[in-house]
Amino acid sequence: MNNILQLDSNNCSGCAVCAAVCPTSAITFGQDERGFYMPFVDENKCISCGKCRTVCLKGGISGRKITDGKLYAARLFDEKVTAQCSSGGIAWDITALSVKQGRYVAGCVYDVTENKAKHIIARTLEECEGFKNSKYIQSETQDCFKQLVEIAKADPSASFTVFGLPCQIYGIRKAFENLPNDLLCVELFCHGVPTHKLWESYLDYLGIENIKEVNFRHKRDGWHQFGIFVRGENEEHFGTSAPVGRDYFYKVFFDENVLRDSCIDCKLRKFESLADIRLGDFWGKRYIHDNKGVSAVLTLTEKGEEVVSLLEGTEILEKDIPLTDYRYTCFEDKKDVVDIKSREKALKLLARGKTTDKVVRGVFMTYPLKKKYIRLRLELKSLLKKRR
Ligand SMILES: Cc1cc2nc3c(=O)[nH]c(=O)nc-3n(C[C@H](O)[C@H](O)[C@H](O)COP(=O)(O)OP(=O)(O)OC[C@H]3O[C@@H](n4cnc5c(N)ncnc54)[C@H](O)[C@@H]3O)c2cc1C
Structure with a gap:
């Protein structure tokens, strides 16, 4: 057989582009026992054409260096919309421009009926409303x-704008390689995605029934806090990533230990890209006192540059910023911070359906000193690097 199963499964990003290009629909995606989206291949349907392998990043990646991009700091003029978005809301202005240009826009929404994130295609601004705000879980992309x-x-002649994580964008760009259509790719600076079991166990822990709204980046306490808001029919929950009242979802998310295997050593996150634009939160010293949110906008192609110049609702705060001024955990080597023993234990507990409070108590409370030591060692390493 000649299909993705012959490639190293540890590196599968779960982007599902292999399923999208399969001419016989032999590939489907579903969660494995650890809660990661993985491909299942029906060998009776597979005709060994190898198309799935051509779009898969497991075959080895080749993209543009992200250090060659141009970095801007920007945010929307409209404060109300900025408040609804994770950082400075630039994704929304690109969405609005794309709709105006008559493009198909693919982005991620949170589906309250199934309690998961998924990609959909939209053509009007109303349909795109759910794209606002980051969902810090892996989006299901297969159907979209x-x-x-x-x-x-x-x-x-149909043109497209696709928003997604770097691995999703990589796959979709590959899938369009031999198609004449105009494709604008917008990816996000990426921390990596956790197992879906973390989200399920967190919702079990909250016990909120009939969920009506989920917001992973509620700015009630400002942009620098990761505020998570879940509203049900009769109750709601708000938690933050701040040290006091630390939220269990964010505690485990930022601990890095339950990330997808492919996220741990992801080259796309750190070095290369097939996107036109990459968006993130402008973390670091530059906007440390800003409470509304500032986007880091990295243009990687001429098309990306042109799109930024056409954004009518966007205020460019600064341009030509050296990428070294934007440094955040998305650039760090996760292998240095992941503790293998804790990872295995946490993934096992989550797979057994333990609620997040139990996982936090059972795993993440037991090695705070070790974690502090790891962080300190990393900070020292980067300090020494800067001095040299
Ligand atoms: C899993 C994840 C990890 C991230 N890690 C970092 C990081 O380490 N550092 C950093 O600076 N920024 C990170 N970001 C990006 C950041 O959270 C914002 O999405 C980005 O700054 C754009 O913000 P905005 O205000 O312009 O748009 P927002 O209103 O936040 O719009 C978000 C856009 O992202 C898309 N999107 C939302 N959730 C997902 C998802 N789960 N999968 C794919 N696409 C999605 C939507 O379609 C929408 O177009 C991450 C985002 C995600 C989803």
Whole structure:
């Protein structure tokens, strides 16, 4: 057989583009026992065409260096919309421009009926409303990406804007490589995604029924706090990542130990990209006193540059910023911070359906000193690097 199963499964990002390009629908995606989206191949349907391998980053990546990009700091003029978005809201202005240009826009929404994140295709601003705000869980992309490829094949004049994580963008760009359609790719600076079991166990822990709204980046306490808000029919929960009242979801998320295998040593996060634009939170000293949110906008192609110049609702706060001024954990080597024993234990507890409070008590409370030591060692390492 000639399909993705012959490639190293540890590096599968779960982007589901292989399923989108499979001519016989032999590949489907579902969660494995650890809560990660993984491909299942029906060998009876597989015709060994190898198309799935051509879009897969497991075959080895080749993209543009992110150090060659141009970095801007920006945010929306509209404060109300900025407040609804994770950072400075630039993703929304790119969405608005794309809708105006008549493009198909693919982005991630939170589905309250299934309590998961998933990608959908939209054509009007109303339909795009759910794209606002980051969902810090892996989005299910299989159906959306399949539809994108089908629309593109049926209509060579159709144009697209796709928002996604660097691995998703890598796959979709590869899938469009031999298609004439105009494709704008916007990816996010990425910390990595945790197992979906973390989200399930967190919702079990909260026990909120009939969830109506989830906001992973509620700015009630300002942009620098990661505020998580879940509203049900009769009750709601708000927690933050701040040390006091630390929220269990963010505690485990930022501990890095339950990230997807492919996120731990992801080259796309750190070095390379096939996107036109990469967006993130402008963390670091520069905007430390800003409470509304500032986006880091990294243009990687001429098309990306042109799009930024066309954004009518965006205020460019600064341009030509050296990328070294934007440093955050998305650039660090996760292998240095992941503790293998704790990782295995946490993933096991989550797979057994333990609620997040029990996982935090059972795993993450037991080695705070070790964690502090790891962080200190990393900070020292980067300090010495800067001095040299
Ligand atoms: C899992 C994840 C990890 C991230 N890690 C970092 C990081 O380490 N450092 C950093 O600076 N920024 C990170 N970001 C990006 C950051 O959270 C903001 O998305 C970014 O700054 C854009 O913000 P905005 O205000 O312009 O738009 P927002 O209103 O936040 O719009 C978000 C856009 O991202 C898309 N999106 C939302 N959730 C997902 C998802 N789960 N998968 C794919 N696409 C999604 C939506 O379609 C929308 O277009 C991460 C985002 C995600 C989803």
